[in-house]
Amino acid sequence: MYDSWHDSGDRNGGRFAAFAAPDYRDRAMQSGSWDMSVGGGFPGFSQHHEDGEWVSTYHRNIDGPDLEPLVLLQEMHGAVADAYLISEEFRLLLHLWEDKATGNYYSVGDDGSRELAIAFTGHQIRVRTPFLRRYQAARQLDLLLFSDTRGFVDTDEKPEAFEELNEEDHVEKDSVVFMGVGDIGFGRSQVFSRLLVKRVLPPPPREQSGIWPWDRDDEEYPEFIIGEDENGRPVKFTCEEDKLANYFGKNSDAPHYLTPVFFKPEVLKRYYDDPSLYSVSDGRLNCGHVWGVQIDNGNPAAVMVFLGDIGRDIPNSHRDHWRAYNIPPVSKMSESTFRRSFLAQFAETENPEHLFKNAYLAIQRAWIENWGWGLYREAEGSDAELIQRVRIPLNSTDTEFEAQLLSLAKLLVDLLNESAIAADLPPIKDEKGISKLKRFLEARNYKHVGRDIGLLRRIQSLRSRIAAHTSGSSGQAFLAEELDGLSKPDFVEKLMREGTQMFADLSELDPGE
Numbered sequence: 001m002y003d004s005w006h007d008s009g010d011r012n013g014g015r016f017a018a019f020a021a022p023d024y025r026d027r028a029m030q031s032g033s034w035d036m037s038v039g040g041g042f043p044g045f046s047q048h049h050e051d052g053e054w055v056s057t058y059h060r061n062i063d064g065p066d067l068e069p070l071v072l073l074q075e076m077h078g079a080v081a082d083a084y085l086i087s088e089e090f091r092l093l094l095h096l097w098e099d100k101a102t103g104n105y106y107s108v109g110d111d112g113s114r115e116l117a118i119a120f121t122g123h124q125i126r127v128r129t130p131f132l133r134r135y136q137a138a139r140q141l142d143l144l145l146f147s148d149t150r151g152f153v154d155t156d157e158k159p160e161a162f163e164e165l166n167e168e169d170h171v172e173k174d175s176v177v178f179m180g181v182g183d184i185g186f187g188r189s190q191v192f193s194r195l196l197v198k199r200v201l202p203p204p205p206r207e208q209s210g211i212w213p214w215d216r217d218d219e220e221y222p223e224f225i226i227g228e229d230e231n232g233r234p235v236k237f238t239c240e241e242d243k244l245a246n247y248f249g250k251n252s253d254a255p256h257y258l259t260p261v262f263f264k265p266e267v268l269k270r271y272y273d274d275p276s277l278y279s280v281s282d283g284r285l286n287c288g289h290v291w292g293v294q295i296d297n298g299n300p301a302a303v304m305v306f307l308g309d310i311g312r313d314i315p316n317s318h319r320d321h322w323r324a325y326n327i328p329p330v331s332k333m334s335e336s337t338f339r340r341s342f343l344a345q346f347a348e349t350e351n352p353e354h355l356f357k358n359a360y361l362a363i364q365r366a367w368i369e370n371w372g373w374g375l376y377r378e379a380e381g382s383d384a385e386l387i388q389r390v391r392i393p394l395n396s397t398d399t400e401f402e403a404q405l406l407s408l409a410k411l412l413v414d415l416l417n418e419s420a421i422a423a424d425l426p427p428i429k430d431e432k433g434i435s436k437l438k439r440f441l442e443a444r445n446y447k448h449v450g451r452d453i454g455l456l457r458r459i460q461s462l463r464s465r466i467a468a469h470t471s472g473s474s475g476q477a478f479l480a481e482e483l484d485g486l487s488k489p490d491f492v493e494k495l496m497r498e499g500t501q502m503f504a505d506l507s508e509l510d511p512g513e
Helices: 022-028 088-093 129-139 159-165 265-272 307-313 316-324 335-342 352-371 398-414 433-443 449-467 472-483 488-507
Strands: 003-007 011-020 044-050 053-059 067-069 071-074 083-086 096-098 105-108 114-121 124-127 142-154 167-172 175-183 190-201 223-228 234-238 260-263 278-281 284-287 291-294 303-306
Touching: 011 022, 022 142, 022 190, 083 088, 088 096, 088 129, 096 114, 124 129, 129 142, 159 175, 159 190, 223 260, 223 307, 260 307, 265 278, 265 303, 265 316, 291 303, 291 307, 303 307, 352 488, 398 433, 398 449, 398 488, 433 449, 449 472, 449 488, 472 488
Parallel strands: none
Antiparallel strands: 003 011, 011 067, 011 142, 044 053, 071 083, 096 105, 105 114, 114 124, 142 190, 167 175, 175 190, 223 234, 260 303, 278 284, 284 291
């Protein structure tokens, strides 16, 4: 939509665009020249002489009403940097969000996803065709595309020698082309050619705008495995809510809305790994305030979602992701989900991951109340969302396992509030955080010092020998000894259980003791 170039005096040019009312089309096709210049389309005044006096009239768009720009160049004439602005109406109608770091604009979908709509790259401003066409469709405006290119050649020939290249305002279908050759003048042996091209793109039908009331996407409701037949083959059914049975006798021959559907734990990795957008909590997956779905993640071995909730609450664009991890119902619904969903009872999660996270947050509150400071420092920067990312590994891969060991070490060791812990202790040179905590707890006769300090040092050692460095054969032997026959997810689960117990006991440590 905007471009300019100047190459060492050999050639220069630019591209620009404007929207135009359809009844302006005939006028636009009369000439290859630009109907709006770069920097046009701003508010201003016009004047005309009436009854012997000048009359001033304000215009929201001085080049309107038939023409309006998409890109506005706000020239500051060297005082400060020029600003390239995108039409406010374009941004608002298409619900675009500006990334301040890059200046690019994104469309934020109903599922919370971001799609690049406008990119600022060097001297270019590029707009994705679907967004342009949708805007045209909604407003029923033509799009005028302008191009102006000039090439310069050193020659002793006069412009008349290139007469056959001249072509004035040749119209072909939706384009107008002008080509001319001239003398550069000023006594220089140089001629130039200028190519002006204008293309007029009429708008698509308004129904293609995708904007209400034409925003009804073709929803797809894939089938999910809900059971197995007598031969062990998967039984599937659509997740479309209107085709499912309910407690009011609707579709009584169909599977019930609350039919459990199971998934591999890895289905949640997409959401754990983007905590700035998604949150995975006990019984719930949320995408900000855009969408959310009730899930059963009380059992670390599988994730369960009710069939009707898949069709009602999970966006169309995410359903194929979930279907890729769909498994037969070899697991069962967790006790907490059953009591919450069917008995309307409060039930604490039985998932060690959620118990660990709850205990981590609880000990912070308890120590601030009891001691006036938190046992752990507030995580910052890239670690700010550590508590959301840490989890029981979703599979047995080394990558997943090592990432969780590293997260546990950061949460439990690196973030220890060393300055507060050691404030009343005699200083020891080069003493590390775990040793400071050990002396602090011993000074207060804490009865689980050996158990808890041993856990922290074990996690630190696992991070150092497994997660942070290439482990080699010695590291693998060390890991095998630590695992002691447990799978990697089960091992991390065990560490979380021990950490939860540690937090519970530390929360009861009394400053008066």
